[in-house]
Amino acid sequence: MPEGPSAPWAQGGLDRAALLGWLQEDAPGRLENLWGWADGVRQRHVGDAVWLRGLVEISNHCARSCTYCGISASSPPVGRYRMAPEEILEAAEKAATYGFGTVVLQAGEDPGLTGPFVAEVVSSIKAKTGLAVTLSLGERPDEDLAAWRMAGADRYLLRFETSDLGLYGRIHPDMGGASDRLAQLCRMRGMGFEIGTGVMVGIPGQTWASLAEDLEIFRSLDVDMIGVGPYLESDGSPLAGGLGEALKKSAGAEQVPADETTTLKVLALARLVRPDANIPATTALATLDPAGGRPDALRRGANVVMPNLTPPRYRRLYRIYPGKADVHETADVSWASIEGQLETLGRTVGRGPGGRGAVDVGYGDRNWFKPQL
Numbered sequence: 001m002p003e004g005p006s007a008p009w010a011q012g013g014l015d016r017a018a019l020l021g022w023l024q025e026d027a028p029g030r031l032e033n034l035w036g037w038a039d040g041v042r043q044r045h046v047g048d049a050v051w052l053r054g055l056v057e058i059s060n061h062c063a064r065s066c067t068y069c070g071i072s073a074s075s076p077p078v079g080r081y082r083m084a085p086e087e088i089l090e091a092a093e094k095a096a097t098y099g100f101g102t103v104v105l106q107a108g109e110d111p112g113l114t115g116p117f118v119a120e121v122v123s124s125i126k127a128k129t130g131l132a133v134t135l136s137l138g139e140r141p142d143e144d145l146a147a148w149r150m151a152g153a154d155r156y157l158l159r160f161e162t163s164d165l166g167l168y169g170r171i172h173p174d175m176g177g178a179s180d181r182l183a184q185l186c187r188m189r190g191m192g193f194e195i196g197t198g199v200m201v202g203i204p205g206q207t208w209a210s211l212a213e214d215l216e217i218f219r220s221l222d223v224d225m226i227g228v229g230p231y232l233e234s235d236g237s238p239l240a241g242g243l244g245e246a247l248k249k250s251a252g253a254e255q256v257p258a259d260e261t262t263t264l265k266v267l268a269l270a271r272l273v274r275p276d277a278n279i280p281a282t283t284a285l286a287t288l289d290p291a292g293g294r295p296d297a298l299r300r301g302a303n304v305v306m307p308n309l310t311p312p313r314y315r316r317l318y319r320i321y322p323g324k325a326d327v328h329e330t331a332d333v334s335w336a337s338i339e340g341q342l343e344t345l346g347r348t349v350g351r352g353p354g355g356r357g358a359v360d361v362g363y364g365d366r367n368w369f370k371p372q373l
């Protein structure tokens with residue numbers, strides 16, 4: 001019974017207290033209800049199509065010192081790379097060949113990815129492939145963002161990571177000016193981007209109350225895309241050491257665990273508060289549970305998967321956390337089985353760009369074709 005009088009929002013909606021209650025729920029029968037509601041709302045609002053977005057990690061240079069991240073400026077030495085425009089274009093062309101409707105360009109906050117460089121890459125991808133282009137390049141000045149939008153970029157992903165500003169300050173040190181990711185998201189929406197955000201679940205120091213507030217923000221910002229994954233310790237990072245210990249101690253019994261069930265609860269609740277959002281089954285979840293992470297997420301509200309198209313020689317260097325599930329998965333290999341896997345879940349591969357509220361345009365649309373592999 002996905003909706004109806006017993007649905008969690010039927011009487012008075014999913015208010016703060018209800019969100020808090022569901023986040024801390026561990027009765028198996030009640031959780032089954034939550035999964036069923038989220039799956040039903042997903043089915044009703046965005047259908048059975050699963051959208052595939054080809055992920056290209058275009059640079060692991062980073063000027064920031066985020067205390068959770070394995071490629072931050074202060075992380076233990078890691079071989080740095082920045083893909084050449086031709087390499088990025090080649091990866092985007094792969095996405096088109098595989099029939100994916102979107103390519104996602106992600107990187108550290110890399111000043112070497114200048115405004116004009118990215119604008120040029122975006123316009124050549126648009127000209128050569130017609131794919132939807134999503135950018136995830138961190139905090140950037142409006143001037144760059146506007147130029148990228150003008151060049152044809154469709155969407156931008158920028159997680160606010162946690163709504164607890166005190167905690168945010170500990171995990172994401174400022175570089176001069178204050179970091180205000182929510183403000184950047186609002187400005188990007190004004191520029192015409194579809195906006196995506198999200199959080200990590202189980203950050204040391206993260207409390208249940210702040211996680212409920214994160215969900216309220218998804219709802220009130222009316223975001224188009226929501227990514228949630230478990231926090232994973234990156235060895236050698238401050239958050240995996242003394243800083244993390246101290247933050248956990250300060251949260252005490254209110255500390256949110258960085259586990260699969262809690263992540264799935266956040267994902268399911270995200271679907272309930274934002275019924276037509278695009279929600280990925282994240283790589284971080286698949287890292288925690290290689291066999292079950294993605295299918296479980298797809299059964300509890302998710303409708304997007306992001307196969308990694310970064311050339312393998314770079315992929316192993318984009319080590320934001322260890323053991324990243326997609327380091328050994330290549331889209332070429334996974335593709336053959338993904339359609340079958342989705343079928344077993346009663347789902348289909350979405351064709352077309354798959355923007356907010358998209359319906360599957362089907363194989364008949366002249367711009368989209370069934371991949372020949």
Ligand code: SAH
Pocket residue numbers: 068069070106107108109136137138139157158159161199200229230231232233234284320321
């Ligand atoms: N530089 C870009 C992209 C960062 S990587 C930006 O800052 O937006 C994309 C996401 O990976 C981050 O937003 C963060 O939520 C997640 N991530 C980074 N390190 C992680 C870790 N150790 N565990 C889990 N998720 C992590």
